[in-house]
Amino acid sequence: MSAPLPSNEADRLAALYELHVLDTPAERDFDDIVKLAATVCAVPMSLISLIDVDRQWFKAKIGTELTETPRDMSFGAHAILGDDLLVVPDTREDPRFAGNPTVERSDGVRFYAGAPLVTSDGFAVGTLCIFDSVPRRLDTEQLQVLRALARQVTSQLEMRRYATALVNTTARLQELERRKDELAGLVGGELRAPLRLMRSYLADLGNTGMHDAEQAELVGRATAAHVRGLSDLLDHLASMADAGHGMDSLHMREIDLTRLTQRAVEAVRPIATTKQIWILNQAGGPSMPIIADPVRLEQVLTHLLFAAVKYTPAGGRVRVGTEMESGPTVRLDDMDMPGGMRPELFPHLYYGALADPGLVPGPDRGLAVAKRILDAHHATVALSDRPGDGTSLHVVFPVAERELVDA
Structure with a gap:
């Protein structure tokens, strides 16, 4: 059964096209997300699917060689109609999918779960989804991880567009x-x-x-x-x-850096839990006002934390805090583990965000994009790495000036 069109289909498509992502090459940032989704949910197939006019196109995929399929056969066309996960424990028992050719095959799709990729303006442009050839259910932790990873996909797509x-x-x-x-x-x-x-x-x-x-x-x-x-x-x-006129500009206003950092920590915590990584949240101190774009800056902080979790071995520790240095500061420490095992965050931060912050394709393009947005906030980024202590990242923002707030 083909899915009906969303009531905001024209605006939804416009939001998709503004991302300038359709038919772009594969990128490690997105490939890592589908791999993690498949691993956490113990399924053979995972996709980042973007729903175009008459097709669904895959920005990242694992478990299939296809790059796109017709929209009228897609599960994602149904998933974007809702605000939350669409979970189909047994596709042959669901009248929306029982007649789908991908379900009817002997080795066809029997289980589907898709989290809509909802932009900051509220448009569902696609899904992060998983498939299996046997009926199954997901536990609460797996559902939370799918939601968190879908938010990470959307943030990275929007950060790339905004940096451009x-x-x-x-x-x-x-x-x-x-x-x-x-x-x-x-x-x-x-x-x-x-x-x-x-x-x-x-x-x-x-x-x-x-x-x-x-x-x-x-x-x-x-x-x-x-x-x-x-x-x-x-x-x-x-x-x-x-x-x-018509320029994409930062929507600057006074925000609390401490509270924004706490939100970023909670967004990434479900992903860290699946790797048994402990996030020590020390961003609970006094309010630290800065002038910033709250949406873009939260996306950047979330991506930095996600990178720390991604490059930290299972069982590792990540410490996050806010403090006053030369200005309001976010500090992220990816701590060394007992036995000499070290996190791999430092080279990715250095080569991706500091040594080459340009908008060029590469394994750490998301970090380069994050650095460009931090530059637009006039933030200073400092990075250190010491055996026994681990990698430490400090992002220092200018002190909020009242006249900027009143302007």
């Missing part, structure tokens, strides 16, 4: 500055004389009511000679307006 927008915004601001210089030269140079002549003529005409044919002829000749300059002036003004 930051690059475009910077280029447009540079173009705006260049055009301002050109405009200053245009107005202050060749157009000044004809504009002064026209002003004088119009003033005399207003004062006397008399038409001065000789002066009118001078104005006409001057105007004709500078039509191109006047046209350029209008073009410059229009392009400056275009450059200044």
